[in-house]
Amino acid sequence: MMRTTQYFITFFVQFFLINSSDIVPLDVGVHLFVDEQYIENMTSLEFQNGHIEKDLDHPLVYPEYPWEAAVHFYNSFLQVPSNLSTTGAPMYMIYYACVDSSAIIYNDNVSVCVANSSDGIHWEKPLFWYYPYTANGTKPAQATNIVFTTNVNEFLGTVFIDTRPGTTRSEIFKMSYENEFVRYVYVATSEDGFRWKAGIKPAHPLAGLSDTQTAMFYSSENGGQYVLYGRADWFVRNSSVYCPGANPAFRRVMVTTSSGDIYGPWTIPMEAFALGVPDPVQCFDNYNPAALYYYGVYFIFPSGYWHWPVNDSGAPIPLAAANDGVMDIRLAISRTALGPYRFPTRDPFISRGIGTIDPKTKLVNGTGSDRDAGFVFASSNGLMDPDFIRSDVGTPSAWMYHIYWGSQTTHAGGGTVLGRYWPGAYSGIFRARLRREGYVALSTLVSEPTGFGEFISQILSLPVKKNGQQLLLHINAEIATAGGLAVQFEDGLTRNPIPGFTFDECKTLHGNGIRQLLEWKTRNGTYSGDLNPLIDYPNGLRVHLQMTHTKLYSWLLSYV
Ligand SMILES: *[C@@H]1O[C@H](CO)[C@@H](O)[C@H](O)[C@H]1NC(C)=O
Ligand SMILES: *[C@@H]1O[C@H](CO)[C@@H](O)[C@H](O)[C@H]1NC(C)=O
Ligand SMILES: *[C@@H]1O[C@H](CO)[C@@H](O)[C@H](O)[C@H]1NC(C)=O
Ligand SMILES: *[C@@H]1O[C@H](CO)[C@@H](O)[C@H](O)[C@H]1NC(C)=O
Ligand SMILES: *[C@@H]1O[C@H](CO)[C@@H](O)[C@H](O)[C@H]1NC(C)=O
Ligand SMILES: *[C@@H]1O[C@H](CO)[C@@H](O)[C@H](O)[C@H]1NC(C)=O
Ligand SMILES: *[C@@H]1O[C@H](CO)[C@@H](O)[C@H](O)[C@H]1NC(C)=O
Ligand SMILES: *[C@@H]1O[C@H](CO)[C@@H](O)[C@H](O)[C@H]1NC(C)=O
Ligand SMILES: *[C@@H]1O[C@H](CO)[C@@H](O)[C@H](O)[C@H]1NC(C)=O
Numbered sequence: 001m002m003r004t005t006q007y008f009i010t011f012f013v014q015f016f017l018i019n020s021s022d023i024v025p026l027d028v029g030v031h032l033f034v035d036e037q038y039i040e041n042m043t044s045l046e047f048q049n050g051h052i053e054k055d056l057d058h059p060l061v062y063p064e065y066p067w068e069a070a071v072h073f074y075n076s077f078l079q080v081p082s083n084l085s086t087t088g089a090p091m092y093m094i095y096y097a098c099v100d101s102s103a104i105i106y107n108d109n110v111s112v113c114v115a116n117s118s119d120g121i122h123w124e125k126p127l128f129w130y131y132p133y134t135a136n137g138t139k140p141a142q143a144t145n146i147v148f149t150t151n152v153n154e155f156l157g158t159v160f161i162d163t164r165p166g167t168t169r170s171e172i173f174k175m176s177y178e179n180e181f182v183r184y185v186y187v188a189t190s191e192d193g194f195r196w197k198a199g200i201k202p203a204h205p206l207a208g209l210s211d212t213q214t215a216m217f218y219s220s221e222n223g224g225q226y227v228l229y230g231r232a233d234w235f236v237r238n239s240s241v242y243c244p245g246a247n248p249a250f251r252r253v254m255v256t257t258s259s260g261d262i263y264g265p266w267t268i269p270m271e272a273f274a275l276g277v278p279d280p281v282q283c284f285d286n287y288n289p290a291a292l293y294y295y296g297v298y299f300i301f302p303s304g305y306w307h308w309p310v311n312d313s314g315a316p317i318p319l320a321a322a323n324d325g326v327m328d329i330r331l332a333i334s335r336t337a338l339g340p341y342r343f344p345t346r347d348p349f350i351s352r353g354i355g356t357i358d359p360k361t362k363l364v365n366g367t368g369s370d371r372d373a374g375f376v377f378a379s380s381n382g383l384m385d386p387d388f389i390r391s392d393v394g395t396p397s398a399w400m401y402h403i404y405w406g407s408q409t410t411h412a413g414g415g416t417v418l419g420r421y422w423p424g425a426y427s428g429i430f431r432a433r434l435r436r437e438g439y440v441a442l443s444t445l446v447s448e449p450t451g452f453g454e455f456i457s458q459i460l461s462l463p464v465k466k467n468g469q470q471l472l473l474h475i476n477a478e479i480a481t482a483g484g485l486a487v488q489f490e491d492g493l494t495r496n497p498i499p500g501f502t503f504d505e506c507k508t509l510h511g512n513g514i515r516q517l518l519e520w521k522t523r524n525g526t527y528s529g530d531l532n533p534l535i536d537y538p539n540g541l542r543v544h545l546q547m548t549h550t551k552l553y554s555w556l557l558s559y560v
Contacts (some may be wrong), residue, residue, distance in 0.1 A: 042455035059428035096293035157214030301378035314362025320413030372406020451549035459492035483549030492540030504507035
């Protein structure tokens with residue numbers, strides 16, 4: 001009787017605790033520490049924005065030709081693989097809204113200019129005859145780097161390469177843009193990123209979704225889907241009722257997906273993250289929904305917009321003065337396209353430069369080289385990976401870059417950058433350097449004097465065995481000299497350390513590196529990182545990670 005009960009209880013417990021659906025498979029590849037995915041509980045750790053360094057002395061794009069006297073803030077970045085590139089080599093491209101100094105965006109069409117580069121450092125503005133420039137309508141026509149035009153007060157959204165299976169070569173480059181007076185999202189197509197064909201009808205049925213730059217790409221979630229980020233304001237319209245003199249501030253980032261083609265059917269647009277508390281409710285909203293899909297994580301880089309009262313604006317026309325203010329770039333993430341998106345922290349990811357407000361012009365003039373003191377705006381798909389253009393497949397480079405636009409001027413009704421408003425004010429598109437996989441860190445706490453923190457994973461299983469190959473775990477972490485990082489594998493059910501993979505046997509890491517190998521002491525005294533003995537571990541595994549004075553960015557599981 002006794003034995004039967006015990007057997008029954010054991011069976012019962014095991015049945016519920018290690019039901020195979022409770023075991024989360026850990027696949028090979030890079031996993032980012034941007035949220036609690038894989039983590040069951042953690043102590044004295046927090047998620048932080050990664051560290052990013054601006055380089056304002058070396059703008060990638062700035063006004064050089066009369067038709068781009070204004071390098072406007074709507075901009076999109078693209079990495080073109082060699083098989084799709086006009087040069088036969090991998091290419092980086094930047095698309096940006098541009099107008100000449102006589103243009104008023106409320107009255108004139110807006111152009112899309114392009115710049116390209118083979119190294120990310122030297123940028124070229126190729127000149128075409130697609131949209132020649134005729135100064136004052138009378139001067140001789142000039143070739144330009146204009147590749148598309150959008151209508152009055154309407155702008156480009158995002159250029160992306162469409163990886164949906166079956167996409168024809170002639171439409172493989174796609175560009176979302178605003179069109180028609182009510183601001184529908186349209187999608188233009190191209191076979192090389194330079195010669196564009198306009199869309200024929202709204203891609204999404206919702207008018208107004210396109211007010212503010214749209215972000216768009218194709219992701220692998222749900223068997224493949226288009227993801228479209230826009231803006232809508234039909235919910236709570238009172239977020240700026242006490243913001244004297246300014247236009248209402250109720251701009252919510254919206255997201256919608258289509259598992260069909262670019263014309264839908266689209267899901268009902270969802271608010272990507274809630275506007276308001278803990279952010280200021282009055283006079284503050286979220287602007288640019290610049291997005292990025294990276295290692296299965298959806299990132300958005302919304303610019304938080306602080307609306308100024310009319311009287312604080314130096315903009316010379318009332319329409320612009322009523323919609324003026326400053327912005328900096330934040331970062332929010334989700335594992336699913338429709339969110340909800342969470343801010344690891346509400347601190348800026350890319351802050352404005354150090355500046356002072358000129359009492360007359362109201363320009364937030366940069367001090368020194370702070371050319372981006374007025375407002376900053378992330379590029380859509382803004383990740384520039386130096387490895388994208390490398391032909392060798394050695395160690396990945398330690399750094400990557402995020403592309404963003406910055407200016408001394410303020411928003412001013414979106415007309416901000418027009419030379420006619422504020423001649424001489426600086427604006428340009430810059431690159432800022434961050435660590436590989438470094439958008440978000442899982443960090444030990446400054447407030448914890450020992451600097452110690454730890455987490456225990458959910459019950460995980462390792463990928464299937466590959467005969468004759470070692471399965472290794474590398475860590476991308478910044479470990480202080482006074483710090484350390486070690487990993488112990490534990491039985492998924494009993495939580496007991498698994499002999500051979502305990503903290504005692506782990507060779508503690510002390511480095512700052514993007515691919516630091518974890519190893520454990522073997523019986524004969526040598527170290528091995530091979531995880532093969534843990535594959536198909538019957539109860540599943542828990543990863544117990546302890547670290548001191550450390551920022552952890554990612555782990556990489558790979559067969560070698
Ligand atoms: C281009 O090359 C990439 C790999 O870099 C591949 O995934 C893609 O299918 C290729 N596209 C075409 C149109 O050949
Ligand atoms: C804008 O472009 C359209 C063609 O796309 C043209 O019909 C219209 O006249 C242009 N508007 C201005 C103000 O140039
Ligand atoms: C930029 O694109 C043009 C047009 O395809 C091409 O001729 C030029 O070589 C490219 N330049 C770079 C640096 O990639
Ligand atoms: C256009 O004409 C105006 C005067 O009508 C002149 O001031 C301006 O310099 C001209 N612009 C260009 C680019 O030629
Ligand atoms: C809008 O007003 C309603 C009613 O006064 C209030 O409950 C709500 O919190 C307000 N929302 C914002 C974003 O201010
Ligand atoms: C702005 O300033 C003008 C003149 O200084 C004043 O008449 C007006 O009431 C002010 N408006 C607001 C909204 O403060
Ligand atoms: C701000 O910049 C403008 C234009 O560059 C210049 O005229 C003005 O003197 C500057 N003001 C300050 C306070 O630096
Ligand atoms: C995680 O939770 C378990 C069970 O409550 C506890 O024993 C363990 O100490 C916790 N670990 C961490 C790192 O918080
Ligand atoms: C020590 O043991 C490991 C496996 O535990 C083995 O791979 C390695 O070859 C051994 N080294 C020596 C020097 O015997």
